[in-house]
Amino acid sequence: MTANFAKMQTAFDHDQFQQAQALKNARLGLLLWRFANGMAFVFFVFANLLMRNVQPSWPPPGVERLEVTLPILITIVILLSGFTASRTLKAVRASQLSATLRFGLATLALGVVFFVGLLAASAQVPPSGAYSSIVLAMNTFHGLHVVVAALILGVVLLRVRRGHYSAEKHWGVEAAVVFWHFVDAMWLFFFAFIYVL
């Protein structure tokens, strides 16, 4: 019986080890993914800078600078969503599943508001050749990431409602929140190069 118990214990440790290893792998994997994905955002900024380089001014002569009120508003919205996203993760770590769901849904709602605002801001861009091309391409690229991040968060929230996560085991929530923060940060990066610089 002792031997049997020892065997069970080993098997249990092995299982724990496997899970810890899987979590470690997943975290590093997501970090590397964010790096590669971030390089794609860097690409668009690089393209933006090169396109300015062949113009006498930016925006090019005869093209209006973009209206910045709506973009600032949606930037505030996405910053707020970053805050609620952090609270979502905090809540699941404290085993408060209903709070997790609440903050998660708030994040999702803010994401939808941001996305609609982004669409509206894109609709305001008059066609002007190079300038509108790069601005709309950057908005589209970021918008697609918002959609993906929202889909991931949505699926995770469904699983929260079904009680899939706990204080000890919540990789899904963590991944969704981490990716959400990444998409937030990338908006600030884009905002600077589209509207400020």
Added chain:
Amino acid sequence: MATTVKPTAAAVPKPRGIGKYLVWSIDHKVIGIQYIVVSFFFFLVGGLLAELIRIELLTPAASLMVDGGAYNTLFTMHGTIMIFLFVVPMLAGFGNYLVPLMLGQKDMAFPWLNALAFWMLPPAGLVMLAGWLVGPAQAGWTSYFPLSGPQFSPFDGQTLWAISLHLIGASSILGAVNFIVTILNMRPAGMSMWQMPLFVWSIFATSIIILVATPFLAGGLTLMLFDRLAGTSFFSPATGGDPLLWQNVFWFYSHPAVYIMVLPAMGILSDVLSVHARKPVFGYRFIALSSLAIGFLGCIVWGHHMFTSLASWARIPFMLTTMLIAVPTGVKMFSWIGTLWGGKIRFTSAMLFSLGFLSMFVLGGITGVFLASIPVDIHLHDTYFVVAHFHFVLFGGSVLAIFGGIYHWFPKMTGRMLNEGLGKIHFALTYVGFFLTFFPMHFLGLEGMPRRIYTYDPKYEALNVLSTIGALIMAVAVVPFLVNVAVSLVAGKPAGNNPWRALSLEWMTSSPPPELNFDEPPIPASDPYGYGTPEGAAYLASGGKVALPTSGHGHGHGDQPIERPATGD
């Protein structure tokens, strides 16, 4: 009593034999072989296109082609297929098969993702080939604007070309994430980063380059698709775009891509040379770190492809960084020669192909330094000298190493040896054919023959005839290889676990390895290249069960004193 039988995993018969390679599998060994076989198919397709190119160029007048457009398609598809559907996935296949085995693991960190990455490849290949149905791409593998724009490439083949490359890029990013996590997180106890086989190091460096550079290709292709399909104006100067934008982003990816294609080949070389020369790798750490150095430098030299179009202030910095790459590459060359020096060299087919790499890559590397020099490059830009240079690097480098790798690891993958006689015929024909094809191109380029043309001045004819003869010899060379593989798969000599008496972990299990690779967790040798050392001999004698610590000071590999016997097992 009626019993209902629940369908269990065991009740569903697993596909056996060839069947398991045709379905979704998360076994890294199956995926590795899937990569290798699919990319070898594209090697044959790309090779056929190359032969057509050479037959057209046999005479100065148009012979095979109805017009220049058909010829443009030939070299565009040849280049694209060879690079993106052969060399890159072939090396990914080696990585998939070997990295988990070399690390003593059951599988990669993310087996499902691994399968996903592979299964993007056949659709990408089909999309590329489908170009022929709708008017294939003609803008060259570099697809410069305006050649690839709607004006000069109105056919959908150019769009399919971009979609196909998008898929391949996504596949290689997923693969790279998987490799880095596997290598950083899943080394066995007793194997530090400095005790990994150098092939694993090379895959690590390659994966970092992929993560940095491939997103730029994806971005550039996205803009190309926007311009072609959505009427944006990124590249057309008429609407305020910048054709140099494409050149910049394309080369920001495609120059590092050269190292994506050659670093794993160099990894194969380090392993094969050491095993078949029965010598520890000379300068282990220098070889490992030079891969990272090449990767880093490779990302900041893209402008050297654009000396004729670049702002003049940017030329000198790009020239200097480019020339710097010769340093880590030279370190590798020196270390490999040091590895061979005084070794007990076995001239196996794997070794012959590796020596072929050593000799040809030196030539390709040196012409690379020529081309890095601005005045020389401006003279030789877009001539056959450039064609000669990159074929010496890519064929004389990567492809010869790939064949060396196949002769080295085929026994592990299939459990059967390849025939050495046929292997040597394959090598001799390939080596001679290769040299005859590409060496004359240096002179053609120096005399001013431009590339990408299908008719040429008759004064270039003699060297072109030589080149075409060489190309036909290379085509013949594939025959003994295919026969060898086919015969060996059925009737090859059984390989046993470790036919080359190698020390790395992939040899410490049966050939081919069981489903989960190792029956019990393997013990890595303290030095994966400790050939000719007492520890290495003891490790081999115990069949990988006993790993003595190295007698030298701690973790000194390669930089140890050379008192150890230089020869012998």
